[in-house]
Structure formats: structure tokens, C-alpha cells
Amino acid sequence: MAATGACLLPPGVSPAPRLRGRASAAASSDQNPRLSSSLTRGCAVSKQQAPSALTGTTIPRTRPVGEHGRRYEKSTSYRDWSAPFVEDVELESGPDRVKRFFDHAKDLARPDGGPPRWFSPLECGSRLEKSPLLLYLPGIDGTGAGLTSHHKKLGKIFDIWCLHIPVMDRTSFRDLVKMIERTIKSENYRSPNRPIYLVGESLGGCLALAVAARNPDIDLLLILANPATSFDKSQIQALLPLLELMPEQLQLTYPFILSFMAGDPSRKFKASTEEGLAPQRTVEELSKDLLTMSSHVSVLADILPKETxxxxxxxxxxxxxxSNSRIHDVNAQTLLLTSAKDWLLPSQAEGARLNNALRRSHIRKFEDCGHYLFLEDDFDLVTIIKRVGFYRRGKCLDYVSDYLPPTPAEYRKVYESNRWFNEITGPVMLSTLEDGRIVRGLDGIPSEGPVLYVGYHMLLGLELVPLVTGFMNERNILLRGIAHPMIFENYEKGQTGEEYKLIWPEQSEFVRMAIKFGAKIVPFGTVGEDDFGEVSQ
Incomplete structure (x- = not known):
């Protein structure tokens, strides 16, 4: 475990000009550290050293203020201290995301006779210094508005360009690939050390894979949301003969498409039940959503007229x-996001297939989500990128400078989801004061960083749950987990029978790290986990 001071934090947020419309680039013509990051992601920052850009909020208990942000107020159940978090950006609910999408898409769908082009959203605001470029590749709507509800949060860590394909444009798939290819080559030439992210959903996922296959030497990271590489297995194909025969004025296809954009009604019913809403209120909310969706039919008809x-x-x-014919040429890091309730494409099965076919991939599954993943309630792309360690600003991932602290909402969600573990196990923490006295609680740990907590783990490292939350709630220190690669080697070999056995690496990497950063070393140990495991069996 590492508790770090301000010297180990990423640079503060710096303002940067936003672009009202960027023409296509085609038109305008350290090695990783030996210590591997564990699944516990965090960074302990003493409040005395935390930079001003990351302070000014208080820990949980929030209320929304305004449309785009939250204000954090004092709570009687938490200490009044500034927390080592980044500012929260409130994301809209699912229906509000759909409405925002159509409002934005309506403006973008106005005919202008132009070719496909890039635009950079104004609401992205300032971002981190040397932020990587993120190119959003849309689905069949082509508007480029699919990430609208995520723009402000994404804009804090990315330079965002969105691809817009005008309604009446008939650029072929291969020509779109070439256009994107020219853009990434131009940007790679301009900033050779900056990675380029391609975020593609549905059709955009195919574009991203095709571009990556043709450019294996460019540093690309792919984020694919329900990519349409499984189109040959999709029920969408049944629409083709129907559409060709259907008079355009009937517009029966648009309610069909809208039903998938609205998400799963049963999910909202379940959520309403858990929140304690009366059945009548739940029905009223669902009816309101359906009426709102029906008002979007005309906009959808403008975005996707029959011929388009x-x-x-x-x-x-x-x-x-x-894209399938070139899948084995893809060398880019890839994050696959798949939905279990995608009624348009067999996305989860396809995600498993792609995960096996791609060389450097990671998959995340969403059991309650539909095809339009970015419009789903509670879906937060930035949080997902953080959780899987998929963010970097250079050629290699720097576990220090590329680290993104959580927001208060992100921490609160993890804390609440793990509270049951603390209640079941009843953990007790002891620490040693400077005079040698052992006290209950964490008063004996250093108040200033950087600090490196080095210890051993027992049954599955379960002590990390109360350890991380205890440090945060009691001392306002957010721990960041690290582990020696030997730990992962042992895990892969499936070694057992190590109850209360101290295993220490032959090389003293932790000591070297402490010397490099001028960190204090605090040893820790745990007892009772293995015993608890035996009792629970």
C-alpha cells in the first residue's frame, strides 16, 4: 500500500481553448515500473500536501446544485476536512441522456452539404496537461452526439473530437476508414508521444478495429461499445427487405429503434421498487418516459430518413x-464493453469472441444494459476507464503521473457496496504511537506523506476492504494498492497451503521505491482472516 504526497500526483487541471468546429485532419492535410498496480486503485494524499486543484470538497453526503455539478456540504456524520478527490461531474439519468442526445443530434442533423468532419464539443472545458486525444466514432446515426452526456467529465482528461457524418453523405465504409486513418497519422506526427483513443460504438466499433488493423505501429487504444462485428448474426438484417418495401410515411421502423434506445423498462421498475416508490408512481414515471420517447420519432426520422x-x-x-477479415492484425490495447440485453446484436457472445481473438484486450460486461450503452442510466465511461487502469498520457502507463483520483461519488459508491463486509467481519485496527504505545484506531500512522505501507496478505487479501475504507473515513487518506509481480505469479500457479506463512521477495523493490520517493515505510500485518475462512466453511 502506498500513501503518497503531492509530489506523486498528476498535474493539476489547466484551461485549454475549445474548438467550435475542427475540419478533418485529412482535409487540412520510461518503461513501466516493476511494481504492478493491483485492483485497489487509489492514492493516499495527506491533506497538508494536496494541491488546491484537488481539494475544496468534503467527504460524502452530497446534494445536487445546478445542472452540471454538485456542492459538498458539511455533514454531522463525517469530519470537516478537505478530501483528496477530484471534482464530481453529475451525469444525467437515462431518459435525460436520451433527451440530450436528441437535442444535440437535431442541431447536427441540419443539412449543410459538407463531407464527414470532426468537431470538438464546447462543454468539454479544461483538461489535464498533455491529455491524450480521444476520437469518438458514432454508430449508424452518424451525428457524433452519442457521448454528449459524458462530454464534460471526459473533457477533464481527454482532448475530444467527435466524428460527424452528415445525413445525406454517402461516404463508403472504406473511405471513412481512410479519413480516420489520415487524421490519426497527422496527429501522431504532430504529437508522437501522445496516445490516441478510438471510442467506437456499433458501426464505430468496426471503424476503430479497421483503422487499428491498418496502423499497427501507431499508439492506439480502442474502447468498443457493442461493436457491430456480429452483424451477420443480428436480427437487424430482417429490417432490410422490410424497409425497402415500406412507404416512408409509415415510419414504423423508428418506434422500433427508439424502443431499444429507451433501455429495459423492467430495470427502471426494479430500481423504483428498491427506492420505495409506490407502484402508481412507478407507472407514471414509465408512462412519462414513453411519451418523451415518442416525441423523438420526428427527430430520428430526420437523422435517419429511409434512404440513409x-x-x-x-x-x-x-x-x-x-473488420472481421483483419481482426488478427489489430495490435492496439482494447477495452470491450458489452451489454447482456442488447436486442439488436448478440453483443456478449461477440465480446467473448473478440476478447479471444485480440492480442491485448480486456472485457467488461453489463448485465442490465441495452445496445445504446452510453445512454444507459448510471453508465459512467470515465469511471470504467479508471477502474480498469486504461488511462495513460504517454507511450507507457506511468502508475504515478497517470493516476486519476476518484470523485466523491465514485468513492461513496465503492464504500456503500462494501459496507456489508465490515459489518460481517467487525475489523479492529491498531496502530503504534511515536512513544511506542499501541492504540486502537489509526492515530499512530504518519500524517504527512509520502508513506509506503508494506505488509502481507492472507485469505484473498480481504483485509484490503476495511483497510482502504478505514484509512479514508478515519484519517482522510486514500490508499493506492500496489503489489510485487511475484504475487501474481503465485496466483497464476494456484499455490495453496500458505496460512500464516510470510513470503518475502528476494529483491528489495519496496525499499528501493521508498528511497526513490523519500517515503516512510510502515509495516502492517493482519490476523484472523484464515481463521474466519475456516469458520465460515
């Missing part, structure tokens, strides 16, 4: 075939 929808569905066939 037919063109895009035909494009999906060629996009799927093209």
Missing part, C-alpha cells in the same frame, strides 16, 4: 466483413 437508414444498414454488412 438503408445505406447505413448496408454499410454495416461491409463494415462487419471488413
Amino acid at each position: 437508414l438503408l445505406w447505413k444498414l448496408q454499410m454495416l454488412k461491409s463494415a462487419s466483413a471488413y
